[in-house]
Amino acid sequence: MANQPKGLSESQVYDVLKSVNYPGYTYDIVSSGVVQGMDISGQHVRVVLQLNTNQQDIAAQLKQTTEEAVRAIPGVNTVAAEVRLKDQAQPGSPQNRNPFANMSALPGVRHVVAVASGKGGVGKSTVATNIAVALGMSGLRTGLLDADIYGPSIPLMMGVNEQPQVSHDNRIAPFVNHGIKMQSLGFFLGENAPVIWRGPMVMKAVQQLLKDTDWGELDALIIDLPPGTGDVQLTLVQTVPLTGAILVTTPQDLALLDVKKGAEMFKQVNAPLIGIVENMSFFVCPDCGTSTEVFRRGGGQKESERLGIPLLGRIPLDPVVCDTGDLGAPLVLSHPDTPAAEEFKAIAATVTELLSRGTGPAPIKIIN
Incomplete structure (x- = not known):
């Protein structure tokens, strides 16, 4: 490190390596633990990768993409990616273990349902909040976890602005409002405090919010995920078994393109998809009652048919939802x-019916 040129740091290399995906998957080689270490000497960077396979073609592809990515960093002259196959792993090393080996169910929680979106601004948190409250209104013991670490909005949407209480055994008491138990990093932060964290800190925060919260007995825990397919999503599926995921989109092609990426991520980590919610589907004029499809028609329906999963509902564009x-x-x-509330309640009823098909985690197997 003493000979490292000014401006070149390990964190900079790690950030670049997060753009390198494991061949055939959507997760990157940093979040998934493939990067075992690195060494920077002058303008030379050495990266050690540990695979959980003995496939030579994957090793060769990762070596090439890793070296190309690091070589593009200003100040880097030479790069060497050392790729170790499964049989070369050190006994007991993290890279020699199944990344899902530490997955365990939350005590007392029957079902865990993730609400996800491929991109921001589609109303995912609004959908998650109203589904959770509708489930509670129907008699299910329901929890709501705000896993959107960088932009927590559940405290505002659920009307809670307090500091959490931690017990003597380091268990966090969830807040309860509108009949729903809830937890969010937003309760721990100031109103305008930014979250400037790298991946490992984000992943640790998600695990703590999941595991250290005293959820008690719940029929369903709804998890509001951040947009995209990054650290939080991967941490969630490696920490607790999901009953399924609900994908939220708007009708236009741009949002649907990102839904496809989100669906592929859940498919590749064997997390079932429950269905799609199309938000902001149409606008009903309050004066004449005319329905106008502001974005376009049928996008959610077409995508649900392509994925082979239900279109759970179409939420109209209504200023009252925002208010x-x-x-x-x-x-x-x-x-x-x-109309929007009636649609949310209908979606919740469908989710309840799907959950009732099984008593343990992950009873729904829609995508193979």
């Missing part, structure tokens, strides 16, 4: 007779 979120009064409670 109730800002006020901490979820639509299904504060305006239960509106």
Whole structure:
């Protein structure tokens, strides 16, 4: 490290390596633990990769893509990627273990349902909040976890602005409002405090919010994921068994393109897909009652047919949905007779019916 040129750091190399995906998968080689270490000497960078396979073609492809990515960093002259096959792993090393080996069910929680989206701005948190509250209204003991570490919004949407309490045995008591137990990193931060964390810290925070919260007995835990297919999503599927995931999109092609990526991620980690919710599907004029499809028609339906999963519902574009979120009064409670609220309740009823098909984790197997 003493001969390292100014401006070249391990963190910079790690950031670049997060753009390198494991061949055939959507997760990167840093988050998945393939990168075992590195050494920087002058303008030379050595990266050690540990595989959980003996396939030579994967090793060769990873060596090439890793060296190309690091070589593009300003100040780097030469790169050597040392790729170790499964049989070359050191006994007991993290890279020689199944990344899902530490997965375990949350005590007392029957079902874990992730609400995800491929891109931001599609109303994922609004959908997660209203589904959770609707499930609670139907009689299910329901929890809501805000796993959007960089942009937690559940405290605002659920109308809670307090500091959490930690017991003597380091268990975090969830807040309860509108009949729902909830947890969020937002409760631990100031209102305007940014989260400037790298991947390992984000992954640790997700694990702590999941495992250290005293959820008690729950029929369903709804998890509001951040947009995309990054550290949080991978940490979740490696930490707890998912009953399934709900994908949220808007009708236009740009949002649907990212839904395909999200669906592929859950498929590759063997997490079942429950269905798709199409948000902001259409606008109903309050004066004449005319329905206008602001973005386009049928995108969610086409994608659900392509994936072989249900279209759970189409949520209309309604200013009241936004207003109730800002006020901490979820639509299904504060305006239960509106078309959007009725659709949320119908979606929750469908989810309840799907969950009732099995009693343990992951009873739904829609995508093979």
